Amino acid sequence: MAIIVTSIFFIIVGLTLGGGGLWLVTLGGSVFYLFAGLMFLITAGLLLMRKAVALWVYAVLVVAALAWAIWEVGFDWWQLGPRGGMIILLGLWLLTPWIRRPLGLRSPTGITYAANPWPLAVPVILAILVALYSMTTDPHDLAGELPKDTVAANPAFGGSVPDGEWHQYGRTPFGQRYSPLDQITAENVSTLKEAWRYQTGDVKRPDDVGETTYQVTPLKVKDTLYLCTPHNWAIALDAKTGKEKWKYDANSGMNPDRQHQTCRGVTYYADPAVAAGQPCAERVYLPTSDARLIALDAADGKVCTSFADQGVLHLETGMRYNPAGYYYSTSPPVAVAGKIIVGGAVNDNYSTEEQSGVIRAFDINTGALVWNWDSGNPDLTTPITEGQTYTTNSPNSWSVFSVDEALGMVYIPLGNQVPDQIGINRSDNVEKFSSSIVALDIATGQLRWVRQTVHHDLWDMDVPAQPALIDLTKQDGTVVPALVGPTKQGDIYVLDRRSGEPIIPVKEIPAPGGAVSGDHTSPTQPISDLTFSPEPLQEKDMWGVSLFDQMACRIDFHRYHYEGRYTPPSLKGTIVYPGNFGTFNWGSVAVDPERQIMFGMPTYLAFTSRLVPAADIPPRGQDEKGSEQGLNRNDGAPYGVFMGPFLGLLQIPCQAPPWGYVAGVDLRTGKIAYMHKNGTVHDMTPLPLPFKVGVPGIGGPMLTKGGVAFLGAAVDNYLRAYDVTSGRELWQGRLPAGGQATPMTYMTDDNKQYVVMVAGGHGSVGTTPGDYVIAYTLP
Template sequence: MNNSGAAAGSRWLLVGLGLLIALIGLGLAGGGGYLVTLGGSGYFLLMGLAMFVSGLLIAKRKPAGAWLYGVALVLTAIWAVWDAGLEYWPLVSRVLTFAVIGLVVALIYPQLARASGVTPGRGAYGLAGLLGIGVVATLAYMFVPTHVVKSSSEPAVTPVAPGDEQKDWAHWGNTTAGNRFAALDQINKGNIDKLQVAWTFHTGDIPESNGSGAEDQNTPLQIGDTVYVCTAYGKVFSLDADTGAQRWKFDPQGSGPNWQRCRGLGYFDSHTSAQPAAPATCAKRLFLPTGDARLIALDAETGAPCDGFGDHGTVDLKTDMGEVKSGYYQQTSTPLVAGNVVIVGGRVADNFSTGEPPGVVRAFDVHSGELVWAWDPGNPNTTKRPPPGETYTRGTPNVWSAMSYDAKLGLVYMPTGNATPDFFAGERTALDDKWSSSIVAIDVKTGQVRWHFQTTHHDLWDFDLPAQPLLYDIPDGKGGLQPALAQVTKQGEIFLLNRETGVPIARVEERPVPQGNVPGERYSPTQPFSVDMPSIGNQQLTESDMWGATPFDQLMCRIQFKGMRHQGVYTPPGLDRALQFPGSLGGMNWGSVSVDPNTHYMFVNDMRLGLANYMIPRDKIAAGASGIEMGVVPQAGTPFGAMRERFLSAAGIPCQKPPFGTMSAIDLKTHKLVWQVPVGTVEDTGPLGIRMHMPIPIGMPTLGASLATQSGLLFFAGTQDFYLRAFDTGNGNEIWKSRLPVGSQSGPMTYVSPKTGTQYIVLTAGGARQSPDRGDYVIAYALPKK
């Protein structure tokens, strides 16, 4: 190319670059100006104007354009540190994009200088080199795992004493205490790098991601040399613990329009019960909850229904419930086997109407299926079946998550939901308000309430208790132990109570909370805060907490934020657009916790997703409104429906700063947060749902259960990327991971085969919550055979 051609090319390059910078600046200035009118930061307006003028000057081939941009970039860096501190992800959002533009401007500066008749030096290239190094280093650091909270010390690992090894995984949470801890150490920190897939089984029952809400969230059971799994559609498989070979299969022939899942099975062994002799058949039995509201007892040896239980093996849970529309009442969580009774609650469809099916909890005889007792939250006089012609009280608080049981105290601990609808509660009764969003301790023999503790008063946020209570004995400071109960919540609070009395062990304060003004509603003036336990991911957000992958979606998130009312965790729903953080998914959810009794560390995973909501007058609700998790819900029977939307950027990224999901260790002796790490990468997700294929450990929303072992390992798979991970329980470092064929919401479990002496880690993989990829995998890991 001759000199004239090169000059023309250079001229058009500068014109094009300048106009691009000017257009970017114009967009920033427009959005920034609107943000200022909302009372927000003036930075984006000023930076947009600077870029607009800078771009026009560059298009005119004026070196002053580059100088102006350089000054604006330096001021941006100063503002970013002032606004966000020295946190990596907030600074990246504010500075990186502008730094890349600055790098390009530095590279073209010599052309600007020559265009103005000045001989350029080499300083611009040196500056470009420094910016390039900074950009590359910043991008590289994205892949470096970084603790939110680092541990200051690490406890020693206690070996499992001979004879103390765990024998079976007989309950959803391993024990009825829900500890998800295994006293096994064959797989340990010294050899986990050798862990590999030992066998894989396909159920053939893939939970379809077609809007039906089917999800695989199972934790398998293991009894002796057999593993039991259930699928989202309720099929049960018995597998050889060493090979994964199928022994039997049971299909309940169930159906349901939505929310299909089987989180776990119940198990009962007649040989360990108080009855004189075990029956000839069904001495060991499984209890299967179905999505169409049945409780089925199966012979654990053959898979055949236990004929003497209920009606040829089945108890119809719709009995005495009144009208139950399809999908309005179903079983989604594991039944609790507590002594000689099996106890079930039930999921009630949220937000369709008042007067939905009852939230009654019932205990059935494990042998006969006869009703032993019922707890009707709306009628304390109904202790078994209601009088003829009547039903259990409709629309009452339910127990949809897993329950716990203390055999020594004879108490069952039930985490209750709230009386539906969730976001308008003016119609609720005094008993609804009494029992909603509470831990209720029930006498296992009589069904009578011993005590209860409420975690949210007059719940307007869907802060129902989502997790199995952890029963754990903690040091009392006097050389003894006290019986404790730890309950995690959607609002990021953790309550630590004496499980014999319900009295808080860790201090709880009633604090004033914002009051609303929706006609016909009433508001609790205070809410309980567990002030002596760590709060997880529930800080009150400010504009500076807004985030985006670039400054542009950060600006849009700031505009969203300033256009909403946000008053902290208990921001009441209103007719205006309000921000609830955490949202109704949590915080913490159904996966519950695990604990290591040797260190007293409790492990908690969370998600951090805000919810934008507002009430809609009844006459404005469109026909057919039926948002299950998001969208417009009708709340028929009340004056208002409600809109619910995730607080996301236009790119589908949470609007608040990362992490969006973490794993935390809490010392139950000291009540202190020991360590906290982001969990999950964007490898299998990303903006607009496009997979980034990059293992950037930003910390994504989690949904699932963890597993702690005595070898100092914590296993977890409930992330949005497709991995089973192991963390060092002492410091939170990720020390191993294995790629899964699809994502998993399963709770990993572990056992040692009584035949071979091999320790296995087993989980199911049916798909991550936000991924369209689905599967039917049961996967077992073990060390290589010697």
């Protein structure tokens, strides 16, 4: 009976692999799956005939599979397992007595001798030994160390933030995400314990949009933490105890047309013209998802009615088109030189009649418009008058700005124009400013310089991250005011922030052509010499948990259009790699201005995009999304786009892991010192498996003078501490929800250093939602 059942199973496997393998061969792919299918069928036939040679035939398959797997991927366990796991398990089954006995010989005396196991046992044992050896190696690990010596004796942190405080999103106007605190060190961080936990009460609702996320980094000023929530509550907490001081609900309502429902932070400002202790002497500015900016008294959360319209600035003013839910600010504006400078997020790929991506500076006390920089009209920055409007659908900035007040510049990461994947009829100004870093004059808004990171962007490669500013000591001893700008495509631009000229060289490389009719591609694209851009995908990089879904991913790989980085979108469907989440995203990187090093979390997750002619787009409301997954309509454009991660049959990535790393860079040399896999599949699978494969993440790191980097971000629910020098994990704390925010640290007046992490989950990556603010300290 076992022989019959086994034979039937082998026939099913053989037909599946043989049929799929034949399809793959016709697409120009590997012949192994067709070969394996035939070997399964032959083995099944010999088993039904009770022939012992079936074990020899299967042994040939085991040897061939082992040789093929090692030839393709070397001794990478996570790649070898799917290629050989099922084959080895079935080989072990064939070695059992109830399979071998019917294949053996019967003596004249009636005794049955089971078939000789060794022809099959030897290659199976060899394959198991190879698997065990591969588990001890990590071909994706780059070991190394960053320099420990202090380079800058008097480093520039930016602004005048006390060492124990955290006044802006990146701690200071320089956006370094670096704290000069050193109570928590690489030696004692393993003893870190939870000090307090606060729940905001703002939880994900049934009618929330998919992109409801909790990404806030709290501020710490004096003895208080200030933060916001996804539905635009502002909250003040006692920094020692986590006790709530006040809460303000902006009542921004619900709107299914919003693409994002989040708040990355609030802005703090102390008015030097108002005596301490007076109403609104210190303020917190709250951006909302219904396009308002609200000024609150930092002392009690009451609205500061002297600002703008009874305390509320209406950001939709000056927009020619104003569909509700299409425009809002998800990131905290910057306060500098008596101004508050604001950008705005527009809904990607909704409509060509989006609001403008104008950057505006308002008087921080009155809310009066001081200047506006509209990339569609970049030379005229004087405030528009009533009845005038800004350029419709111009590149916008949804991320965080950095400021160098001494140089008089604000540095702004810019995105693309809607539609992101179609470049037909873009204006000269769009071609110049999209997907770039621009420096504007703080006083006037005039353009000081622009550095574009993608030409004619067809891939949604916005510059997503706040640039980090650092005074960089070059190898010859000269000090250059530098800007470190991470990009979605994995390049790290290290620029002279006075001029935008590269400190680490940037060159142009050839790029694929073949855009859809009416569009074009840039013949070359820029790439920095400091880059985390991955190698182009190959068929052998396709992955799955078994031969079957791996084969399906290989078939899909050949069915899509793909010629490497910057393969243009197509009607057939295109693989976009790095994908839309980016190698780096809004979490940016952290830099240490003393050691002049960088710590980051490069992520690798391929996406696909397929253009859909406007005439073929179904009526509104059917199979459509307003995010990185599903149908994006692009109303008014000749094409919509169907997009999402490149996933297999089991909804896991088609590309092989690792999908996420931690990495360290010596900024003085521009060299990557180490890259280590980051995160486990603990929360990606039905079982809480601890396998450290290196998982995707979205969020950002924080560095301390104690030599520790803190990072959540990964799709397993942990906050982790790393040795900055080596990148090795030192500690992890289990979070009750997804940690897709950037941690921060501060000191209280009783000389205790705290690390705070917000855990609330991320809609796009599917982590556990929550409303937690958690503080850790040493025992």
